[in-house]
Each structure stands twice: as structure tokens, then as C-alpha cells.
Amino acid sequence: MLLVRCPWCGERDEVEFSYGGQAQVAYPADPAAAGEEDWSQYLFVRDNPKGLFRERWVHTHGCRRWFELERDTR
Amino acid sequence: MADLHELELESQVIVRGEPQPGFPVEPNTTAGRALWLGPDEWLVIGALEEDFPAAAAAVDVSANCVCFELVGDDVEQVLAQGCSLDLHPSVFTPGRCAQTLLAKAQVILHRRDAETFRILVRPSYAPYLQMWLEDAIRE
Amino acid sequence: MKFTFGGVEYEGQEGETLAAALVRNGVLGGFRSLYRGRPRGVYSAGEEEPNALVQIGSQPLQRATLVPVEDGLVAEPLAGKGRLVGPDSTRYDTMHAHCDVLIVGAGSAGRGVAAPARGRVLLVDGMLEGVEITLGRTWVVGLYPGNYALAVERGRRLWRIRARHVVLATGAIERPPVFPDNDVPGVMLAGAAARYGDPVGVTPVSAGWSPRVHLWSQAGGALRWDDRIGAPVPDGQLSGVACVGRLTGEGLPDAPPFTLPGGDEDAMFVDLERDATVADIRRAIGAGLRSVEHVKRYTSIGTGSEQGKLANVNAIRVAAELLGVHPGELGTTTFRPPYVPVSFAVFAGRNRGRLFDPVRVTPIHPWHVAHGAVFENVGLWHRPRYYPRQGESMDDAVLRECASARGRVAMMDVTTLGKIDVQGPDAVEFLNRIYTNAYDTLAVGMCRYGLICRADGTVLDDGVVMRVAEERFLCTTTTGNAGPVLAWMEEWLQTEWPDLRVWLTSVTEQWATVAVVGPDSRAHLAALTEIPLDADSFPFMAVRQGEVAGIPARVCRVSFSGELAFEVNVDGRRGLDLWARIYAAGEITPYGTETMHVLRAEKGYPIIGQETDGTVTPQDLGMGWIVSTAKRDFVGLRSFSRSDNARPDRKQLVGLLPERRVDEGAQLVPGPGHVTSSYMSAALGGPFALALLARGRERIGETVQADGVAAEVVGSVVYDKEGARRDGRPA
Numbered sequence: 014m015l016l017v018r019c020p021w022c023g024e025r026d027e028v029e030f031s032y033g034g035q036a037q038v039a040y041p042a043d044p045a046a047a048g049e050e051d052w053s054q055y056l057f058v059r060d061n062p063k064g065l066f067r068e069r070w071v072h073t074h075g076c077r078r079w080f081e082l083e084r085d086t087r
Numbered sequence: 088m089a090d091l092h093e094l095e096l097e098s099q100v101i102v103r104g105e106p107q108p109g110f111p112v113e114p115n116t117t118a119g120r121a122l123w124l125g126p127d128e129w130l131v132i133g134a135l136e137e138d139f140p141a142a143a144a145a146v147d148v149s150a151n152c153v154c155f156e157l158v159g160d161d162v163e164q165v166l167a168q169g170c171s172l173d174l175h176p177s178v179f180t181p182g183r184c185a186q187t188l189l190a191k192a193q194v195i196l197h198r199r200d201a202e203t204f205r206i207l208v209r210p211s212y213a214p215y216l217q218m219w220l221e222d223a224i225r226e
Numbered sequence: 227m228k229f230t231f232g233g234v235e236y237e238g239q240e241g242e243t244l245a246a247a248l249v250r251n252g253v254l255g256g257f258r259s260l261y262r263g264r265p266r267g268v269y270s271a272g273e274e275e276p277n278a279l280v281q282i283g284s285q286p287l288q289r290a291t292l293v294p295v296e297d298g299l300v301a302e303p304l305a306g307k308g309r310l311v312g313p314d315s316t317r318y319d320t321m322h323a324h325c326d327v328l329i330v331g332a333g334s335a336g337r338g339v340a341a342p343a344r345g346r347v348l349l350v351d352g353m354l355e356g357v358e359i360t361l362g363r364t365w366v367v368g369l370y371p372g373n374y375a376l377a378v379e380r381g382r383r384l385w386r387i388r389a390r391h392v393v394l395a396t397g398a399i400e401r402p403p404v405f406p407d408n409d410v411p412g413v414m415l416a417g418a419a420a421r422y423g424d425p426v427g428v429t430p431v432s433a434g435w436s437p438r439v440h441l442w443s444q445a446g447g448a449l450r451w452d453d454r455i456g457a458p459v460p461d462g463q464l465s466g467v468a469c470v471g472r473l474t475g476e477g478l479p480d481a482p483p484f485t486l487p488g489g490d491e492d493a494m495f496v497d498l499e500r501d502a503t504v505a506d507i508r509r510a511i512g513a514g515l516r517s518v519e520h521v522k523r524y525t526s527i528g529t530g531s532e533q534g535k536l537a538n539v540n541a542i543r544v545a546a547e548l549l550g551v552h553p554g555e556l557g558t559t560t561f562r563p564p565y566v567p568v569s570f571a572v573f574a575g576r577n578r579g580r581l582f583d584p585v586r587v588t589p590i591h592p593w594h595v596a597h598g599a600v601f602e603n604v605g606l607w608h609r610p611r612y613y614p615r616q617g618e619s620m621d622d623a624v625l626r627e628c629a630s631a632r633g634r635v636a637m638m639d640v641t642t643l644g645k646i647d648v649q650g651p652d653a654v655e656f657l658n659r660i661y662t663n664a665y666d667t668l669a670v671g672m673c674r675y676g677l678i679c680r681a682d683g684t685v686l687d688d689g690v691v692m693r694v695a696e697e698r699f700l701c702t703t704t705t706g707n708a709g710p711v712l713a714w715m716e717e718w719l720q721t722e723w724p725d726l727r728v729w730l731t732s733v734t735e736q737w738a739t740v741a742v743v744g745p746d747s748r749a750h751l752a753a754l755t756e757i758p759l760d761a762d763s764f765p766f767m768a769v770r771q772g773e774v775a776g777i778p779a780r781v782c783r784v785s786f787s788g789e790l791a792f793e794v795n796v797d798g799r800r801g802l803d804l805w806a807r808i809y810a811a812g813e814i815t816p817y818g819t820e821t822m823h824v825l826r827a828e829k830g831y832p833i834i835g836q837e838t839d840g841t842v843t844p845q846d847l848g849m850g851w852i853v854s855t856a857k858r859d860f861v862g863l864r865s866f867s868r869s870d871n872a873r874p875d876r877k878q879l880v881g882l883l884p885e886r887r888v889d890e891g892a893q894l895v896p897g898p899g900h901v902t903s904s905y906m907s908a909a910l911g912g913p914f915a916l917a918l919l920a921r922g923r924e925r926i927g928e929t930v931q932a933d934g935v936a937a938e939v940v941g942s943v944v945y946d947k948e949g950a951r952r953d954g955r956p957a
């Protein structure tokens with residue numbers, strides 16, 4: 014049971030949160046101009062490091078705010 | 088043994104946007120009848136939508152939550168059976184509130200004083216939560 | 227006091243364990259091993275006991291060394307396997323705790339830390355109890371990141387503990403030597419023999435001590451081999467976790483040098499509970515295995531309920547000896563929770579029977595119960611499926627309910643649909659980015675059906691968007707998607723479009739909603755309201771406010787059945803009143819989810835999660851008409867032009883007219899394809915189905931086999947294709 018720090022509510026058990034995957038993967042500014050390969054990359058491909066990973070989380074059963082954190086995946 | 092009863096609230100409004108005069112700005116605190124739910128979200132008991140003409144949004148949720156009150160010197164032992172927050176009175180001080188899970192229901196907990204918690208929950212979850220609380224009180 | 231073991235009555239003493247009582251009564255055997263049936267007896271005085279396993283009532287696999295003797299206790303010896311015996315009337319529950327210091331182990335080291343400690347201190351011990359021990363007879367079974375500990379008190383209460391600091395004072399376990407027939411009754415660990423008063427007939431043995439490093443290792447702590455004591459010890463640092471006392475190796479005697487004696491290696495036991503020997507390890511190494519993880523899996527050493535507490539260190543020493551390497555080079559197997567066996571019932575706690583899951587009900591629920599509704603679970607909601615009359619089967623009831631909905635008037639509780647209030651100057655822009663269709667032109671007081679897609683173009687949900695005011699909308703969602711759709715909307719708003727001035731509020735239970743459906747629905751409602759209901763005053767998809775049955779209401783002309791229909795929305799607290807008054811206003815048939823499914827399926831309306839499965843696009847559903855061509859972008863648009871989304875052999879929504887009713891999920895041949903929904907139709911007088919079939923729309927008119935039943939492929943709308951019934955009977 015990870016302890017996750019919500020920037021608003023402080024530390025809470027991980028069951029209060031939902032995981033949002035890799036952080037900083039922005040929706041492309043001009044999807045119409047994105048080629049097939051780039052668009053598929055945006056949809057389906059994410060990093061998967063063993064070690065520090067910058068992630069998005071949302072405090073689903075609390076304040077419902079999205080935030081980023083860095084987690085060691087090991 | 089703690090006492091559990093339902094408390095009828097006259098009305099409730101969700102207010103969004105900038106904090107209105109008198110609203111709590113510190114997370115998970117209350118001020119007057121306003122409860123902090125998020126950086127731009129408050130629940131105000133006993134108010135109406137038209138009370139907040141300057142707010143970005145005000146939504147009547149009077150039927151969207153029911154309120155239980157749990158009173159007793161063992162109130163922490165009751166809640167601790169299904170709540171992972173630190174309920175110690177030095178940590179969850181009177182006047183604080185928190186959105187969290189109680190058993191399998193999402194709730195707003197509001198500590199009124201050392202021995203009194205209010206528990207706000209969706210009406211559809213209320214029968215389950217009441218059953219759970221009564222069972223936890225008996226333990 | 228008296229207790230029974232293996233059918234024989236013995237005398238017990240206050241405060242002793244079952245194992246101690248047996249030994250004191252001269253019972254040095256009384257057990258048999260799991261695979262080889264070898265006679266066995268009490269071996270230890272703790273949780274590491276590999277032999278003395280007993281069944282006590284409904285509790286299997288109890289260790290006699292941990293069971294306190296009670297008057298009337300009945301214990302049966304087990305040969306390694308327990309029995310599931312019900313009913314178990316034990317009350318299992320859960321408790322959360324927060325503390326400044328969690329001290330695991332109340333021996334002298336643990337008590338030495340506890341005494342001067344300040345703040346909230348939890349001193350926990352698996353075997354001891356007493357006034358200075360906060361949780362006695364409580365095993366800490368797991369230590370997880372963030373100093374989260376799981377502990378089990380007296381086999382029935384699960385403690386979930388969050389500690390700022392953890393001090394491990396778990397001590398060490400005595401290790402048996404390895405020699406032929408080291409498992410016979412009477413052979414006992416020396417410390418245990420001393421605890422039992424060195425009884426006659428006992429041969430005390432010891433090959434040193436192994437620190438209980440389990441929790442340290444679970445928490446991620448490193449280990450190093452300590453040659454002096456002949457076992458792994460905690461090494462390095464771990465944030466928030468400290469080790470004290472014999473756990474660190476200090477105070478433990480030197481281990482005798484390790485040698486493998488001569489003799490029958492098949493009788494030199496390494497894991498007594500698993501009947502695994504030195505011969506088994508030699509076979510593993512002979513088969514080419516070199517790591518302790520592989521040796522463990524090959525020999526099953528350490529996989530018994532005692533989890534190798536007596537076996538694992540010896541296994542490393544034997545393997546190292548046979549390989550000619552230093553034991554430190556082999557490392558250890560991975561330590562995983564739980565430290566001692568924990569029954570599933572402990573994890574279930576109070577979440578069983580009526581408390582297993584929340585059962586969500588609408589305010590109208592008592593009426594449904596009182597009128598004999600048969601319910602089904604839709605997610606956590608308990609919804610009426612049908613309302614059988616005397617002697618009716620489900621099929622009878624559904625046919626009757628459908629006939630009423632299409633022929634006269636019927637009513638349904640649709641309160642469970644998700645509802646989201648969307649307000650702000652950028653509300654239209656927000657809705658346009660989220661839904662596939664456009665909302666600029668939606669007038670105040672009108673509704674529009676909409677589809678939400680994921681970025682990959684697949685359908686997420688559908689619903690009706692109502693414009694309540696210039697900058698205020700109410701969006702409905704399917705029952706199961708109320709939470710997910712609000713979460714979806716918030717995700718885009720907060721992480722991609724934080725500049726949009728729009729706010730979302732869940733109002734799912736603020737409104738109770740009753741659908742009044744059928745050609746006579748207008749007449750039925752007219753008796754209850756002053757709101758003009760005629761087609762000119764109240765066109766399809768319009769919203770009107772007023773009173774219905776004396777209750778302030780918002781009424782929408784939307785239809786999920788294809789019939790003339792009105793959805794009446796009132797404050798949730800008035801829902802039961804509204805329902806009762808509509809019911810009392812004249813003859814009307816309540817109907818449930820089964821009839822609802824049939825009616826919409828006859829009209830080819832897909833249900834999210836039934837006709838969609840996360841891979842289905844609007845175009846697959848034949849709903850290209852709902853995709854706006856005017857909008858620059860919305861979530862999902864770009865993916866419609868992906869090559870995979872344009873494949874001609876994609877599965878498409880079609881109808882089926884089978885010879886007889888087919889099963890949902892039935893595979894279609896030639897396919898690929900499957901039946902998504904299957905019903906008996908009152909309107910058609912026979913069975914029909916909806917299906918997803920590759921190139922389906924091209925194949926209309928063909929016959930396919932659905933699990934052996936012949937079916938004609940037809941368009942997805944099997945009833946009222948022109949939509950003529952929507953406005954009720956012609957004037």
C-alpha cells in the first residue's frame with residue numbers, strides 16, 4: 014500500500030488514487046497534421062523505466078485533482 | 088458504545104471557482120458552513136445556488152448527499168475499522184474535513200468536536216454504510 | 227483443564243501451548259509427514275514448527291506451538307494438509323492504526339526500545355502478550371513501502387499500520403543440524419527442549435541461529451552472509467527501519483562449522499514440512515541448477531506453510547557445500563509476505579455477506595421491492611429487471627411489459643443514469659471537444675444525444691446533453707459510467723485545457739428520473755401536469771419545467787425505446803412520491819432493465835459495454851452521422867483516419883433473425899463476429915439479436931451460423947425503421 018502525497022490533501026493510501034501513466038505526454042497541438050506513426054506513438058507508446066519515473070496521478074476519492082510525482086518503480 | 092443517527096440537512100450547494108467571502112482556503116478545513124473539497128470547490132450546508140451570484144458555478148446538491156452523525160468517546164475506534172486516515176484528535180482536529188473512503192463508500196468526513204464526526208455520503212450508498220457503521224459500533 | 231488430541235484426552239495447564247502440553251504428557255510423536263508419512267513430533271517452540279500441525283474445528287493448519295491450551299480444546303493431527311470445515315463463526319475484522327514507532331518483537335531488545343520511546347508506540351509480538359505489549363499474539367506478516375505493516379491479531383483481526391519508524395527486534399530462529407534421521411520424534415531444537423523443561427526422551431540439537439530477517443528483506447533491506455553465525459544478517463541502511471538485538475547477529479553464538487555427514491542423504495532432512503532432503507538438493511544440482519531460487523522450485527524447499535524458516539538457511543549451506551562455493555555467493559530466495567500463514571477470511575474481514583459490496587439503490591427502491599420486482603445488479607446498483615405477476619416467468623413478464631410500452635403506457639425508474647452539471651463561459655467549447663457532435667447550435671431548452679470517444683477513436687460512452695441555460699448544461703451518462711465519464715472530463719479539463727472556464731459537478735443522485743413511455747404516455751402525464759405536452763408545444767428532444775404530480779420537475783422528451791416518451795426529473799428526495807403518483811394516475815405498467823434492453827435493441831440502439839467493448843468505433847456502430855464534420859478537432863477525431871480504423875473488414879453492428887433464440891457471446895460463422903445482445907421480441911413475435919460481424923453491413927441478406935443456429939443478417943433496426951412511432955399515435 015503505497016503512501017502517495019497529494020499536493021492538496023497530503024499523504025494518503027494509494028487506494029484513494031488512480032494512476033495516469035507517464036507525465037508530460039501532451040495531446041499534440043495539431044492532430045490533423047500528425048502522421049500515422051507519430052499519432053500511434055502518442056496513443057500507445059509510453060516509457061517504462063526501471064527506476065525513477067515521472068508520473069501523473071489523480072486523487073480520485075479525495076479532492077479529484079491531477080498532479081505529478083516521481084516514483085522509483087523498483 | 089457510539090451513537091449513530093441520520094441528520095437531515097436543509098440544503099447543500101457545491102460552489103466552484105474563487106473562494107467566496109468566509110470560505111476556508113486551507114485544504115480539508117471548514118469555516119462556518121463551508122467545507123473545502125478542492126482548490127476551487129466547496130460544499131456549503133444550508134445555502135442555495137442564488138446565494139452565490141459571484142461564483143463561477145453554484146450547483147444545488149441538496150439531494151445528492153445524506154448526512155450521518157456519529158457520536159461517542161470510541162468514535163475513532165469505530166471509524167478506524169474502515170478508514171485509513173489518522174483520526175487522532177491532534178491530527179484530525181475538530182473543524183477539519185476530508186474526502187476519503189470509509190469501508191467501500193466514498194465519503195466526506197467532518198469532525199465537529201472530539202467525539203463527533205459527520206459523515207456525508209451519496210444516498211445510494213447510505214443503506215450499506217449505515218449497516219457497516221452499526222456493525223462496527225457493535226464490535 | 228482437559229483437551230483432546232488425536233481422540234485421546236490429556237491434561238493441560240494454564241498458560242501453556244498445545245505443543246508444550248503434548249510434550250509434558252510424553253507425546254513426542256503423534257504426527258506424520260506430508261509425503262513420506264514419516265513419524266514426526268513437536269520440533270520447536272515457535273512459528274517455525276514444521277511437524278506439529280493440527281486442525282481445530284474450522285481452523286486448518288494451526289501450529290501446536292502457537293495454540294494456547296483451553297479447556298475442551300479438540301485438536302486433530304494433520305499430515306501437512308488441513309481441511310476446510312464450515313461454518314466458521316469467527317468474527318474477522320480490520321483495524322487501521324497510525325503510530326510514531328512500531329516495534330516488532332517484545333523480547334528484551336524490543337522492550338528496551340519501547341520503554342523510553344515517546345509518541346504513539348506500538349509494541350507487537352507474535353507469541354507473547356502482557357500489559358506492556360500493545361498487541362500481543364499478533365504477527366506482523368508484511369512490511370511494505372512507506373512503513374506500512376500488515377499484522378494479524380489472534381488469527382482474526384487484520385491490523386493495517388502506518389508507522390513513521392519501524393524497529394525490528396525479531397530475534398533469531400534456532401537452526402537444526404543436518405544428519406541422517408534428523409526428523410525422528412524426540413529430536414528437538416535445543417532452545418525448545420529447554421523451554422519444555424528438557425523432558426525425558428528428547429534429543430536436543432542445534433546448529434546455530436538464523437536471524438529473522440524476513441521483514442527487513444520484505445521492506446527492501448539488503449542482506450550479507452555472516453560467517454560467524456552461519457546465516458544472513460541485515461546489511462546496510464533502510465530509511466525509517468532499524469534493526470536491534472539478535473536480529474543483527476549480536477549476542478548469537480558462533481555456529482559450528484558446516485559439514486555434510488556421511489550416510490543416507492535421503493534421510494537427511496532439510497525441509498521437514500516438505501519432506502525434502504539433502505538428496506533432493508544433490509539431484510537439483512545434478513540437473514544443472516545453480517541458484518537457490520531454482521533449487522527451491524526443484525525441491526520445493528521453503529514452499530510449505532512454515533515457508534522454510536528452519537529450512538532455507540540449511541538449503542543454502544547444503545547447496546554451497548555441494549557446489550564448492552561460499553554460501554554468501556548464493557544469496558537468498560526472495561522473502562515475501564505473509565510471514566506466517568494468514569487465512570483468506572482475515573483479509574475479507576467484515577466484507578462478506580450483506581457487507582461484501584455496497585448495494586446501491588434509488589429512492590424508489592422500496593416501491594420496487596413491495597411490488598415484487600426481480601432485481602439484477604448493474605455494477606453496484608440493484609435495479610429492477612422485471613416485475614412478474616402471479617405465475618409469470620421472466621419471458622412472460624418481459625413480453626407483457628414490452629407490449630404495454632409499445633401499445634399503451636409503461637414506466638421505468640431510470641434514476642441510476644449518471645448526471646453531470648457543466649457550467650461556464652467555455653461550456654460549449656468544452657462539450658465540443660469532448661463529444662463527437664457539436665453543441666453550439668443546441669438551443670436553451672433542448673437536448674441532443676451525443677457520443678464520447680477516447681483518443682484512439684473507440685466509443686467511451688453515450689448520453690443526452692441538455693442545455694438548461696446559455697452557459698449551463700446537464701450531461702447524462704450510462705449507469706456504470708457516471709464516475710468514469712466525470713473523471714474523463716476532469717482529466718482533459720485539468721491536464722490539457724486548464725484555461726477553459728468551465729466547471730463540472732456530479733449531480734447523479736440530485737435528480738430522480740421516471741421514464742413514462744408509450745403511445746398513451748402523453749395522455750397519462752397530461753392528467754398530472756399543466757405543462758403543455760402536445761407535439762407542437764413539446765417537440766422531440768425538448769425540455770420543459772413545471773410541476774408534475776405537484777412536484778417541481780424538469781421534463782425531457784427523449785426516448786430509448788423509439789416510442790413517444792417523457793423523462794420526468796425531480797429532486798431525488800421526491801423520487802418515491804413522483805413514482806407513486808404517476809403509478810396511481812391510471813393504468814400503467816412498470817418495466818425493468820430487461821424490457822428496456824429489448825425495446826432499445828429492436829430499434830438498433832447500442833448499449834455501451836454490450837455492443838461496445840473498448841475496440842468499437844462510431845463508424846463500426848453505423849453512427850457516422852453523429853461525427854461532426856465541422857469541428858476542427860475533438861477527442862477521437864484524428865483516430866478515425868488511422869489505417870486500422872479504415873479497414874474494410876472491421877466488425878460492424880448488424881441485426882440477426884435467428885431460427886431460435888441464441889446466446890449472447892455466440893460466435894458467428896462465417897465470421898469473425900459474435901452476438902452482443904439476444905432477446906425475444908413481442909413486436910416481431912420471435913427471437914432477434916444484435917451482433918458485431920466483420921463487413922457486416924455488406925453482408926445483409928446472408929445467413930450465418932450462431933453457435934449452430936442459422937440466422938439471417940439484417941440491418942440493426944428491426945422495428946419501426948422509419949421512426950414513425952416517436953411522436954405517438956397520429957392525431
